[in-house]
Amino acid sequence: MRNGFLRTPFGPMYSEKTGTLQTFVRKARIAHKIILCFNHEWDTRYGENVSSTHDKIQIPSISSKNTIDVYNYSLNYVRDNKIKDLSDIVMVIDEAQFFDDEIIEFCREFKKYLEINVAFLDRNYLGQPFKFRDSQRNVSELIALADYRIRTTATCSKMQLQNGIFKPCGKAATLTQLEWPVDGPHSGKVILSEEEFGEYNKYIESVEKKKSGVGDSQIKVGARDYKVRCEDCFVHPPNTSKYSIEKFYQSL
Numbered sequence: 001m002r003n004g005f006l007r008t009p010f011g012p013m014y015s016e017k018t019g020t021l022q023t024f025v026r027k028a029r030i031a032h033k034i035i036l037c038f039n040h041e042w043d044t045r046y047g048e049n050v051s052s053t054h055d056k057i058q059i060p061s062i063s064s065k066n067t068i069d070v071y072n073y074s075l076n077y078v079r080d081n082k083i084k085d086l087s088d089i090v091m092v093i094d095e096a097q098f099f100d101d102e103i104i105e106f107c108r109e110f111k112k113y114l115e116i117n118v119a120f121l122d123r124n125y126l127g128q129p130f131k132f133r134d135s136q137r138n139v140s141e142l143i144a145l146a147d148y149r150i151r152t153t154a155t156c157s158k159m160q161l162q163n164g165i166f167k168p169c170g171k172a173a174t175l176t177q178l179e180w181p182v183d184g185p186h187s188g189k190v191i192l193s194e195e196e197f198g199e200y201n202k203y204i205e206s207v208e209k210k211k212s213g214v215g216d217s218q219i220k221v222g223a224r225d226y227k228v229r230c231e232d233c234f235v236h237p238p239n240t241s242k243y244s245i246e247k248f249y250q251s252l
């Protein structure tokens with residue numbers, strides 16, 4: 001009998017994706033389930049072998065590099081603990097967008113027999129579906145596979161003049177924008193192309209090298225430059241498509 005399912009909390013940064021996973025972990029603990037948590041090794045913002053919300057609520061989590069690491073750990077765990085019924089296991093994978101695209105096949109197979117909760121950023125800083133590492137495939141395949149989809153939202157922090165006072169926009173944010181650091185070159189300018197992203201990464205790496213003497217991952221050091229935005233406040237890259245709505249208006 002197939003008891004499994006795939007549940008996917010996805011959304012922008014600061015939208016409680018990890019917090020949502022933790023809720024499922026708490027519920028699984030009440031049901032005396034065996035919980036296997038995985039996070040990507042790139043996410044070391046709050047230390048290794050933890051999955052943490054931005055307000056530092058943490059769950060122990062196995063730091064993994066590739067999908068095969070998740071598979072091998074699970075295989076050894078089930079073998080060593082002589083687990084007969086895979087539906088006793090609840091699996092949690094955080095930051096799935098950083099994994100290789102084999103995570104899609106893994107989820108497709110394992111959701112047949114066990115509960116898998118997988119959280120990820122659904123769109124990148126250009127508003128496009130997030131591609132897996134070194135792959136043209138993206139996280140929308142996980143959304144398509146999911147039995148339960150949860151779109152998590154953050155709160156849009158774009159400052160706006162409202163009745164003479166600057167306030168955050170405050171609408172539900174579904175996107176993550178990347179801006180140059182205010183104390184760097186192009187202060188606060190939105191990054192709207194892969195070329196600009198490359199330039200930004202080089203700058204951040206050089207700053208970090210100066211600071212610590214070693215290189216560091218873009219995710220960790222650049223986190224402060226990511227801003228959550230609602231659909232209205234997000235700045236999209238220039239649209240050259242023949243279906244551009246601006247062109248449509250101009251044709252009227």
Ligand SMILES: [Zn+2]
Nearest residue numbers: 156169230233
């Ligand atoms: Zn907004």
